[in-house]
Amino acid sequence: MVAFSYKLKKWILYTVVAIIGLSFGSLDRCLAETTQIGVFNEALVLLLEKNFSKKSVAIEKLAESGDARSERILEALLSGDLFYLKKNKTLVYAHREGSAYAIREVLTDEDLGIEKKRKLKKIAINNNLRAQLKDVLARMGLTHADAGIRLAAVNKMLDTLTPEIDELLTDRLETETDPDVKEALMTALSIAVLRGGPETNTSDRLDVLQQLTGNLQPAVRNELTQLMEKETDADLRKAASAILDGIEMRIAIFEFFETLFFGLSLGSVLVLAAIGLAITFGVIGVINMAHGELIMLGAYTTYVFQQMMPDAIGMALLLSIPAAFAVSGLAGILIERTIIRFLYGRPLETLLATFGLSLILQQAVRSIFSPLNRSVTTPDWMSGAIQLNPVLSLTTNRVVILIFSFLVFAGLSLLLKKSSIGLQVRAVSQNRPMARAMGVRAARVDALTFGLGSGIAGIAGVALSQLTNVGPNLGQAYIVDSFMVVVFGGVGNLWGTLIGGLSLGVTNKFLEPWTGAVLAKILILVIIILFIQKRPQGLFPQKGRAAG
Amino acid sequence: MNTLENIRSFWPRDQVFDFLIPDMPPDLDLTHGVILYLEGISVSFGGFKAVDDLNLYIQNGELRCIIGPNGAGKTTIMDIITGKTSPDTGSAWFGQRINLLKMNEPEIARSGIGRKFQKPTVFENHTVHDNLELAMVGNKQVWSTLTAKLNSVQQGNIEAVLETIGLKEKITARAGSLSHGQKQWLEIGMLLMQNPKLLLVDEPVAGMTQQETERTAELLTDLAGTRSVVVVEHDMEFVRSIAQEVTVLHQGRVLAEGRMDEVQNNQEVIEVYLGEENAPH
Amino acid sequence: MISYPKILQTDLGGSLLLGILMIAGLLVPLLNLTVNDTHLLHVSTYTMALLGKYLCYALLAIAVDLVWGYLGILSLGHGAFFTLGGYAMGMYLMRQIGTRGVYGHPLLPDFMVFLNWPELPWFWNGFNWFWFAMLMVIVVPGLLAYVFGWFAFRSRVTGVYLSIMTQALTYALMLAFFRNEMGFGGNNGLTDFKDILGFSLQSDETRAGLFVASVIALAGGYVSSRWVMNSRLGKLCTAIRDEEDRARFIGYRVEDAKLWVFTFSAVLAGIAGALYVPQVGIINPTEFAPLASIEIVIWVAVGGRATLYGAVIGAMIINYAKSYLTAALPDVWLFGLGALFILVTLFLPHGVAGLFRQGSFAFWWKKKETLTVVAERANL
Structure with a gap:
């Protein structure tokens, strides 16, 4: 009997501990989520500010929030489709319908019908913010769960490579598992090295050049063509020309x-x-x-x-x-x-x-x-x-x-x-x-x-x-x-x-x-x-x- | 000087361009008495050998009958002689000088070979007279045909042929209105208007009455002598009545050749052909 | 007295046709030019132009009857020869515009200025001369027919194959002429003509002159076609139509006969096109459309094949019906045309001329029948 009661007590104790533990755990998560939501809402409030530096903070916060809605908001901001209603400061997406705007609420994605232009106010951005937005969007794209979106994000960045983005890409390369995305990342990094100019080691650039053999990305071809125009190093030119020929040949085959x-x-x-x-x-x-x-x-x-x-x-x-x-x-x-x-x-x-x-x-x-x-x-x-490769679909x-x-x-x-x-x-x-x-x-x-x-x-x-x-x-x-x-x-x-x-x-x-x-x-x-x-x-x- | 020679080499004075050569076949040369040589002729249609290494010689003025079961290659031989089909191998000469394999149908026809088809083929919408007029020997170029006028000699020829084929009363009748036998004769009459040296006649008495058949036999034997006649026929009675020489074809080859009574007693011939042919066809 | 032409002695339909043409050729211009336009008997310029257009179509129908009725070649591409003749005339008329165009360029037609052509394309040279243009009216369709026919007849393409090839021919030309790069005005074609041989195309007198020219061309086309078809060559044509092999085995080069008659027919079509353009005032690539060519065939079918005058009757009837119906009941026209194709082929293989010949109307003429008439009737 005693033994039994002991066992029972022990069970009860475990159960209680477990319940408490669980509730703490979920509580912990609840707390964490509230903070995230907080960041998101905070960002939205900041967006309404006139001050560009505050908007910049808002953008940063939106990116960190991890909220699924962030990306769309940022894209709308970049393309100038993000507005708020003057009367109650509700954020809306808007696009022109004749002289008025068709609007949807940002938070709920609810259709709010047509609104006259003077009832709305656009959220303005400047060039700095634009650059920041692109950067942030790129980062978000790179870390997106869907490999296809990551790939698209990398390819999009090929034209606008900056040292910061290079860094981002290098980081991503370490954690990336998808082979296609990996390849695209490597291509992008290679291009970055090629663009490095005279301060970059020529042999590095030659190495990198070899990695681009047969690459069909249009950006690669542009890069090589530009290289042929500007580059003074004979070896490099020769290598680039050979690779360019190879690429053109492959393209010709695929075009065939x-x-x-x-x-x-x-x-x-x-x-x-x-x-x-x-x-x-x-x-x-x-x-x-x-x-x-x-x-x-x-x-x-x-x-x-x-x-x-x-x-x-x-x-x-x-x-x-x-x-x-x-x-x-x-x-x-x-x-x-x-x-x-x-x-x-x-x-x-x-x-x-x-x-x-x-x-x-x-x-x-x-x-x-x-x-x-x-x-x-x-x-x-x-x-x-069906996209078989960059030139053949x-x-x-x-x-x-x-x-x-x-x-x-x-x-x-x-x-x-x-x-x-x-x-x-x-x-x-x-x-x-x-x-x-x-x-x-x-x-x-x-x-x-x-x-x-x-x-x-x-x-x-x-x-x-x-x-x-x-x-x-x-x-x-x-x-x-x-x-x-x-x-x-x-x-x-x-x-x-x-x-x-x-x-x-x-x-x-x-x-x-x-x-x-x-x-x-x-x-x-x-x-x-x-x-x-x-x-x-x-x-x-x-x-x-x-x-x- | 050099230029002149260059021009000469391009335009030699003893030669003319192909299209300037008058559209006339070379003269028929019968010095060896043979009017038609077919040597080593083979034709196959999609794997089926219609004619297989065939040799056939026709003497000038001869009346030759060609017999053989269906599919023996009789019509194909006619097609080869008249230029409708070109053989895979072999040679075909008309007299000593005319190579038939290098000519097309109208050229062969104008060089002196007339052909009657198995099914009577006349211009049904024309009168008997016009059928004969169209067939008449003469210049058959487009322009000459356009400006052609019948002179009295030609009109006389037409009437003579009408007499021969017994269609004198039908001169203005539509050819399509003639009976089957009359059409056969009209077609033979058209061949006569061509004045050929060699007549190829495919089943001339098919569908004719007894009387008509007899007259046709008479006509064909009359024609032989001045010209050569080759008759393809199934009707053994008819063949017996006209034949001097008979060639038996079987599976695209010559099985036997000789006088009718010789051929009739040939064991092989009896086996493959006469045996079945004795039954009414 | 001049004796009645031999080739018409046996041709009642043709004699009537030529008589009517002669009367129309005198009366219509007279009634247009001299009778006051309020008078009942006045023929308006519009009507005269319409009739002139029908006359051109009738000549075109004769051309098709030559090859289809007599030679058995169903050409679905005769519209091409007609249109080419029309373009040759149109090019002459374009160059007569001179500086009166919208852009006032002395050498280039308006559409070339509009498309920034630096100079006149080589094939437009010479079209400022009337005689050259008229030569081209004959040479271009004739040459095309000759080359096409040389290929087609030599390789013994016959029957529906040949029909489809002729259709492909006119289809290809339509595609080509729709292109601006061809230098024939693209899909707008050639238009805005001002005058011909110095006479204004707007004046009634010029219109009357064109009408008379069309009457003469149709009569000439009819008589020459009748002459060809009454000759031994004509007999050969029907012989080829009925038993091509037989014709070959009696020594005729069938392909030559076909080729020359086809070419002659194309030339007639080209002349018809050349007369059509100044009276209608425009030529564009839609005339090359396969439908346009196949419509000609139905004129001949309705009128009656291998009669020549039947083609004229058919062209007149159907084009009158078309002018009337496309204005009054536009939707019904295509239904009607389609039904006509079916009904005529099923129930009226000899066309209107067939009815005419069977009718009692012609019985008194039969006394004059000679051998040729027998052959003629036999052609049906």
């Missing part, structure tokens, strides 16, 4: 890849636009001049879906892929059944009739949706760019569309190769009478093929809506190019369309810097006209006796 990417991107769009045409032309042997308008229908389907689901833009985009396929595909089947069917064997008349149809579709869209362009929103996961929507068009291509070839309808389509395209004799219902295959080709056009429209404005002339812009792809790649051959489209896109983009966009396009047309001199059947002609 960038052009290649843009070319492939354009090519993938051409492939998407042309592949449906290639199918209908290959199988039925008619040119559908309304193909561009079927693309346009797909793009408008996307627009309508986004209007219906304004809160789920991405979802609407995904849903509009099958929807656009259905809309354009059904339109295609309708066209085939009502017009093209009666014109088989008269390809030139088909061309005219479908052209008339394209006029009607364009005008219909103009009447329904207005002749103005409609913009389709790009969902977040498709916007922005790939726009996300183009990457997505590139992948998407390959998927469509793969799906289509699979469909034609493996499914029974694909088999029938291929049979009809190779030998119509024989296919018919074998029991293939050629008329049904024609309609389905036309629907398939048109449906793909609709999907192309969804993709295009992410790259350009959606308007009644959308289809027109792509129809001539798509025909060129089909003619170039060879009729009735999916691979031909793929290779043709990609190579036309790439050629176009590589010609553009030399000739400008319009001349590049004209040159491509001329090249194709000359090309079909040599190979009238296109890159991949259909083989066999029938080809002659």
Whole structure:
């Protein structure tokens, strides 16, 4: 019993101590926080002072406070967007709306609506404060928890290196863990050394120069170019020149890849636009001049879906892929059944009739949706760019569309190769009478093929809506190019369309810097006209006796 | 002096620029009595050998029948002779001097080779008369065609040919309104207007009545002698009725060659061809 | 008495057309110049210019009918030849402006002064002479057609491929002419013309003169085209259209025939363009637009192919409808044009001229039928 009570007492004692300890601990933290909040509030009060030196103190305090709101306040101060209301001295962010200002409260981020200019007072700063602000912001950026922000902060500082900032960077380098940020820090420090001028040791500068080999930062290139202009030391000049050449070379390579990417991107769009045409032309042997308008229908389907689901833009985009396929595909089947069917064997008349149809579709869209362009929103996961290095960045929507068009291509070839309808389509395209004799219902295959080709056009429209404005002339812009792809790649051959489209896109983009966009396009047309001199059947002609 | 020579070398007086050479094929040279040489000809379409190392000689004035099952390469040979297809290897000479492989279709046609297609091919929207007029031998350059006028000799030629092909009453009829057999004859008539030395005739009696067939046989045998005629035909009865020499093709090669009765008794030929052909085609 | 021209003896449609043209060529200018403008019979200058424009379109339609109706080449690029002829004329008219431009530069047209061109580009030299400009009206479209045709026909590009290539041709030219750097006034084109051969373009007399010139050009274009198509070359053209291989195997160089007729047709289109520009007062790159070229084809389709006069009828009807509808019901016009494309190809393959020929109206003429007429009708 005694032992038990002893144990109990001991437990009680521990518990009490623990509780007290805990409360002291939290109290301690509470106290600390109050002081921080105090610093923050103190700073805000000081900001309202007219005296610049007091403002300077306020800036310092804001930086120390560690408050999440500090950075935004300081940035607003630097850009001249920080005001206070004259009546109650509330700090606000303000930006011009006509003759008045739209304001938000600094502390709560609450929207305070529009306020007249004379009710507000701007918090003025001078040049000293400006320099201090930049410095402070840089420091804050350097210590930010997010590595991306730290990196941006370092890169921002490259242009405004001062001994103080050098020191900051050196300090940071010791604690930095992120490799990218580390590298950027080292680059910055190297530049600082290079800039050191005559009092810095030449061999140090040479060493540092070597570290910059292949560095793609624009600041590095500027630095080296300036060095070449001013520097008197021959060794240094020689080393710098070699490194500069190396850098330029790397940049040239990456620019090559960038052009290649843009070319492939354009090519993938051409492939998407042309592949449906290639199918209908290959199988039925008619040119559908309304193909561009079927693309346009797909793009408008996307627009309508986004209007219906304004809160789920991405979802609407995904849903509009099958929807656009259905809309354009059904339109295609309708066209085939009502017009093209009666014109088989008269390809030139088909061309005219479908052209008339394209006029009607364009005008219909103009009447329904207005002749103005409609913009389709790009969902977040498709916007922005993938920055591979300082000179090479790939726009996300183009990457997505590139992948998407390959998927469509793969799906289509699979469909034609493996499914029974694909088999029938291929049979009809190779030998119509024989296919018919074998029991293939050629008329049904024609309609389905036309629907398939048109449906793909609709999907192309969804993709295009992410790259350009959606308007009644959308289809027109792509129809001539798509025909060129089909003619170039060879009729009735999916691979031909793929290779043709990609190579036309790439050629176009590589010609553009030399000739400008319009001349590049004209040159491509001329090249194709000359090309079909040599190979009238296109890159991949259909083989066999029938080809002659 | 030097300059003058330079100019001369650029513009030698015994030569002219290509485009100034009159558009006339060299004369047909038949000194060895052979009008057509095909030697070592091979063609393949996407891996399929349509004609395989083929040798064929046609004598001047000869009537030769070429027979063979489907896909034996009969039409391809015609295509090669008339310049529609160029062979992968081999040589093709018309007489001693005319290299067929260096010429295009119209040049070959003007040098004296006429061709009738398998499917009767006439200008359906023209009258019978105009069909013959267009085919008539003469200068076929654009300007001459534009200013051409029929003289009485040419009109006489047309009427003579109309007589030969038996379409005299149809002179103003649209070619498209003719019967199948009449179209075949009109096409043969167009060949005659060209005044060719070598006629290539692809299945002339397909779709003809018994009577028409007999008249066609008569016509073709009449033509041989003054010119050479090569007939590709499936109808064995017809071949028997006209053939002097027969060439049997199989898988792009010459399987047998000789008189009809010799060929008919050739064991190989019976195996690959005649055996099946005895059944109604 | 001069006997009735042989090539028209068998051509009722053409004879009627030429008769109407002759009457219009005399009457319209007369009614414009001599009749008081309050009088009922007065033809306003606006109407005369409009009719003159239609005449140019009709000549253009004949050019398209030559290649499409007779040769079977569906050219979707004839607007290019028309526009090039128009630009050649426009360049002459620009240089006639002289110092009367907004900037008063003696040599450079206004747009060049505006774009800070230091001097006249070399290809503008010579256009101050009328004869040179007229030569270019013929040479530039003709040469382009010749070079394009030489490449296309030699490599035996036919059918829809060829159509697409011609469309690409005019599309490329449109892109090129939209560029200011080309030196043809960019998207504004050439305009603000003052006078032609010293006569003011504003005066009714000059307008009447241009109208008469258009009548003569159309009549001349019609007769020369009829002459070509009645010749053996014309028969060859339809022969090529129907059985190209046969024509080749009886010894014709098909590509040569196509090339020359195509070039001739382009020259006609160029002349039409040259007459069009002074009457309309502007030429700009939108005339190169693929739509403009394909519209010409539908004029011919509506009028009736391979008849020549059908092309004239089609051009007149549709352009009248266009002038009327684009003013009265602008939205309906494109619907109507589109529907026309479909309906004509589906239900009226021989066009208005086809109806005319089937109708009883022509029966008395049949007595005069000769062999050529049979061939003519057969061309349908």
